[in-house]
Amino acid sequence: MPARARPGGAGMRRGASAHRGCVPAPHGARRGPCPGGVLPGAFGAPDRLVAVEPQEVNSRRPWIVGVSGASGTPYAAAVLRALLAAGESVDLVVSRASRLTLLDETGIAYRDAHWREDLGRWLARGADGKPGAFEVDTGAADVRHWAAGDLAAGPSSGSYAVKGMLIVPASTACVAGVALGLSKDLLQRAASVTLKERRPLVVAVRETPLNGQTLRHLVALDEAGAVVLPASPAFYAGATHIQDLVDFVAGRVLDAAGVPHRLYRRWEGELGGGSARG
Numbered sequence: 515m516p517a518r519a520r521p522g523g524a525g526m527r528r529g530a531s532a533h534r535g536c537v538p539a540p541h542g543a544r545r546g547p548c549p550g551g552v553l554p555g556a557f558g559a560p561d562r563l564v565a566v567e568p569q570e571v572n573s574r575r576p577w578i579v580g581v582s583g584a585s586g587t588p589y590a591a592a593v594l595r596a597l598l599a600a601g602e603s604v605d606l607v608v609s610r611a612s613r614l615t616l617l618d619e620t621g622i623a624y625r626d627a628h629w630r631e632d633l634g635r636w637l638a639r640g641a642d643g644k645p646g647a648f649e650v651d652t653g654a655a656d657v658r659h660w661a662a663g664d665l666a667a668g669p670s671s672g673s674y675a676v677k678g679m680l681i682v683p684a685s686t687a688c689v690a691g692v693a694l695g696l697s698k699d700l701l702q703r704a705a706s707v708t709l710k711e712r713r714p715l716v717v718a719v720r721e722t723p724l725n726g727q728t729l730r731h732l733v734a735l736d737e738a739g740a741v742v743l744p745a746s747p748a749f750y751a752g753a754t755h756i757q758d759l760v761d762f763v764a765g766r767v768l769d770a771a772g773v774p775h776r777l778y779r780r781w782e783g784e785l786g787g788g789s790a791r792g
């Protein structure tokens with residue numbers, strides 16, 4: 515299986531776009547230059563408009579990526595690489611159990627104290643186990659790591675600015691915890707916060723077969739507004755390598771989040787594309 519580096523590698527582009535977060539002034543209010551316009555004050559009343567400093571307007575709004583202890587750490591790596599390649603900021607929460615799956619699937623021991631170094635080795639790894647399949651500069655990438663036990667971390671609060679959350683892969687235990695609102699760790703708490711704030715939540719569940727309890731939890735998540743996205747690769751996109759199958763699932767996660775990517779070849783309405791490469 516050939517090693518493949520993607521164009522526009524992770525860490526190449528940083529930071530928010532110049533006008534991100536600029537909110538139009540309410541009707542009748544005097545609008546300042548953008549960035550640094552005006553935002554509604556408390557309760558959005560026009561008489562309580564407050565000036566906003568440019569650095570506030572341009573504040574970071576990451577995607578939270580939660581990695582739970584289901585098999586499928588290559589899915590998480592593919593999602594993380596693609597988010598960073600798209601210039602997105604990432605807040606990463608790696609559950610305690612997922613450190614076991616990561617160790618099992620990659621041989622990498624993920625340590626809170628050395629997370630950047632460990633993340634770099636993880637993201638460089640292909641789904642086939644090749645250590646240097648991707649070029650990823652995690653030193654330059656806009657990634658923030660939060661320990662799974664840190665319930666005072668930014669993502670534990672709804673007032674912490676984020677775009678939404680992607681749980682990749684999601685264990686059935688995690689699905690249950692989020693569906694029931696257990697918040698047993700930061701990952702589950704951040705997911706509950708994402709739902710209560712009506713932000714996008716994508717849950718890439720990985721288990722087979724599924725019991726009735728998990729199915730009911732998945733329905734509850736769907737009804738709460740989450741996108742339930744089984745980590746279930748398709749074969750119509752002409753996969754020839756394990757990485758292609760992994761990238762298909764990762765690409766569907768990014769589709770659900772509305773983040774542009776080139777992880778898989780989209781269906782264009784003609785039969786036979788899947789076998790064309792063979």
Ligand SMILES: Cc1cc2nc3c(=O)[nH]c(=O)nc-3n(C[C@H](O)[C@H](O)[C@H](O)COP(=O)(O)O)c2cc1C
Pocket residue numbers: 581582583584585586609610611612614615618684685686687688689720721
């Ligand atoms: C090697 C390994 C593979 C596992 N694979 C899965 C899996 O595919 N799906 C799943 O739901 N749980 C799986 N588990 C079990 C979860 O890790 C376990 O339920 C754990 O409590 C999940 O905790 P978390 O949701 O806090 O990460 C696996 C465990 C290990 C050690």
